Amino acid sequence: MKNLTFCLLLLSWMGTSAQRKISWPHHKKAVIVLTYDDALNSQLDKAIPQLDVHHFKGTFFLTGELNSITIPKWRAAAKNGHELANHTLFHPCLSATMPDNPANAAERYSIYQIIREIYTMNNFLYALDGKGGRTYAYPCTETEVGGKSYVDSLRKSGLIKYARVGGDVEAVVTDFKKLDPLRVPSYGLDENTSAVKLIAFAKRVEKSGGMGIFMFHGIGGDYITTSTEAHKELLNYLAKNRKDLWVATFQQAMDYITRANKGK
Numbered sequence: 098m099k100n101l102t103f104c105l106l107l108l109s110w111m112g113t114s115a116q117r118k119i120s121w122p123h124h125k126k127a128v129i130v131l132t133y134d135d136a137l138n139s140q141l142d143k144a145i146p147q148l149d150v151h152h153f154k155g156t157f158f159l160t161g162e163l164n165s166i167t168i169p170k171w172r173a174a175a176k177n178g179h180e181l182a183n184h185t186l187f188h189p190c191l192s193a194t195m196p197d198n199p200a201n202a203a204e205r206y207s208i209y210q211i212i213r214e215i216y217t218m219n220n221f222l223y224a225l226d227g228k229g230g231r232t233y234a235y236p237c238t239e240t241e242v243g244g245k246s247y248v249d250s251l252r253k254s255g256l257i258k259y260a261r262v263g264g265d266v267e268a269v270v271t272d273f274k275k276l277d278p279l280r281v282p283s284y285g286l287d288e289n290t291s292a293v294k295l296i297a298f299a300k301r302v303e304k305s306g307g308m309g310i311f312m313f314h315g316i317g318g319d320y321i322t323t324s325t326e327a328h329k330e331l332l333n334y335l336a337k338n339r340k341d342l343w344v345a346t347f348q349q350a351m352d353y354i355t356r357a358n359k360g361k
């Protein structure tokens with residue numbers, strides 16, 4: 098009888114811990130999200146064609162750095178299933194982080210200004226792709242302007258469903274109950290990160306059963322550049338392991354997690 102009680106206790110404990118883990122679609126083991134910041138030309142010219150080879154969809158955090166040549170290209174990318182997301186209009190950062198953008202120094206911004214900028218960029222994105230339910234990435238991964246956090250103001254504004262912050266290779270999400278949808282960590286890549294390192298992160302995510310978000314900038318050009326070869330090797334690895342790894346956009350992955358957290 099004692100043994101039976103113990104077994105029942107053990108089973109109920111296993112049940113509770115199992116609920117914390119997410120069952121990914123189609124019995125996949127983990128989810129990988131590929132994100133690209135700053136509306137860079139090399140993303141249009143190099144990253145998107147490479148993603149399209151494997152029918153993978155990326156998330157592109159755009160700023161207002163768009164023009165008559167790039168707008169039709171981003172529009173075509175959105176039509177093809179890539180996610181266009183919000184990264185503000187003018188990319189305000191602390192002067193210490195980004196000295197070459199003094200007109201948009203984050204230390205001189207008010208919370209009202211940044212929220213208004215995110216609102217306007219949302220409308221800009223709507224004009225591009227006609228979609229709602231926008232996601233966001235904090236410029237320079239800074240969650241403050243004028244020395245104050247704007248995370249809760251952004252939450253209250255209802256403009257943004259999910260927002261990405263920074264992090265390093267340790268930024269693998271496994272505790273989804275505790276995950277703040279407006280502070281989702283990611284792996285911000287250094288200049289010229291090797292394919293070996295990129296794949297090692299994907300393997301780490303797979304082992305964890307969680308979610309791993311890559312934060313790319315330039316691909317084979319622009320800045321904080323990942324080479325086209327390294328990017329291609331990572332995509333080849335993800336394609337080879339399609340059975341176990343779900344490659345989703347930021348919004349798709351977070352929508353899935355939100356539903357799973359609600360038990361739906």
Ligand SMILES: [Zn+2]
Nearest residue numbers: 134135236237
């Ligand atoms: Zn940026």
